[in-house]
Amino acid sequence: MGDREHRSRRDFIMAAAATAGAAAALGGLDFKMAAQAAEAAGRSEKPLKAAFSNAGLQATWCAQGKQAAEYWGKLFNVEITWFDGELAAPKQRTAIDNMASQKWDFVAIQAFGIGTLTQPVQKMIDAGTPVIDMDTLIAPLDQLNVHSFLAPDNEFMGGAVTQALCNAIGGEGTIIMTQGALGHTGAQGRARGFESVVKQFPKIEVLNTDPADWDVSKTARIWETHLTKYPKISAAFFHNDDMALAAYNVMKARNRTDILIGGVDAMPPAIQAVAEGRMFATVRNPSCRIHGGAVIAGVAAVTAGEKSGEGGIPKSVVTDGPVVTKANAAGMQWMQDHFLI
Numbered sequence: 001m002g003d004r005e006h007r008s009r010r011d012f013i014m015a016a017a018a019t020a021g022a023a024a025a026l027g028g029l030d031f032k033m034a035a036q037a038a039e040a041a042g043r044s045e046k047p048l049k050a051a052f053s054n055a056g057l058q059a060t061w062c063a064q065g066k067q068a069a070e071y072w073g074k075l076f077n078v079e080i081t082w083f084d085g086e087l088a089a090p091k092q093r094t095a096i097d098n099m100a101s102q103k104w105d106f107v108a109i110q111a112f113g114i115g116t117l118t119q120p121v122q123k124m125i126d127a128g129t130p131v132i133d134m135d136t137l138i139a140p141l142d143q144l145n146v147h148s149f150l151a152p153d154n155e156f157m158g159g160a161v162t163q164a165l166c167n168a169i170g171g172e173g174t175i176i177m178t179q180g181a182l183g184h185t186g187a188q189g190r191a192r193g194f195e196s197v198v199k200q201f202p203k204i205e206v207l208n209t210d211p212a213d214w215d216v217s218k219t220a221r222i223w224e225t226h227l228t229k230y231p232k233i234s235a236a237f238f239h240n241d242d243m244a245l246a247a248y249n250v251m252k253a254r255n256r257t258d259i260l261i262g263g264v265d266a267m268p269p270a271i272q273a274v275a276e277g278r279m280f281a282t283v284r285n286p287s288c289r290i291h292g293g294a295v296i297a298g299v300a301a302v303t304a305g306e307k308s309g310e311g312g313i314p315k316s317v318v319t320d321g322p323v324v325t326k327a328n329a330a331g332m333q334w335m336q337d338h339f340l341i
Helices: 003-026 031-039 060-075 089-100 118-126 154-168 185-198 216-229 241-253 268-276 287-303 329-337
Strands: 048-053 078-082 106-109 131-134 148-151 173-178 204-208 235-238 260-262 316-318
Touching (some): 048 060, 060 241, 060 287, 089 118, 106 287, 131 287, 148 287, 154 185, 154 235, 173 241, 216 241, 241 260, 268 329
Parallel strands (some): 048 078, 048 106, 131 148
16 A cells, blocks of 8 residues: 555544544534535545445434434535335345445445345445445355444443343343344344353343344233233343333333343433433444444545555444443433434
């Protein structure tokens, strides 16, 4: 790599960081100034066309990601077209087939399930389109040459919340894990994190690990059954906050609010629930950082010629967020309000 390329990439990264700070300070109130700050970070002179898809906009995490992508897209002069996955692998496949039939400067996708989108994504890669993989694997990285994979450490997230719950119940009692979609690699990682912690507590019995597929209605039905079947449930770990709060409503209606609840994503309703004591803990899966980062990665690929792998963006970028407690809840909310985490 030549000095000129090195300086270009270095300048892009430094300016992008400065842009994030500027956007935060402006709080979205003076968008023109934020857009001017983005110029130095490789903002395209001509509008770029990008296609995005995530698992389903019914999920609050996905809806927030769309907002974040569109916010950062405006800063970097990217026109984003959305293809909703609708929380169903066949529906997302139809949407991505449609996406692959069109021309884009770059695309970013969070797959509902691993291996469900490989063919149309390969078609876009073969056409020279940078494909950024978000949050869950479209396919194993050694089988699909995506530009980069931006995701949190799902095992860490699952393990951290499970550890907090196990500690809180004194290392003994009963626990239930309600999983997301079993084909979602993020859910698979969260389950591994849960299992790695629970096995360290021989006095804790796992009562059930059925999936609810990120669906709040399905979660409510499952938890009606759990509360009837199990007279004593000490704690419950959910693969996302939407499911956790849906289950809480069922628990409240059945006067079972003694169950300690942990979730994943740290969305605003969950942050408030932690602050108020309705949820015990959650951990931030940084939707804004992932979706906004995908915009910046795509722009860098197009305007600065940033390559994938050695010397460019890594094939895998860890985008972790912290465990959310009452102590950091307010700051976490502020960061989300400005699409920074």
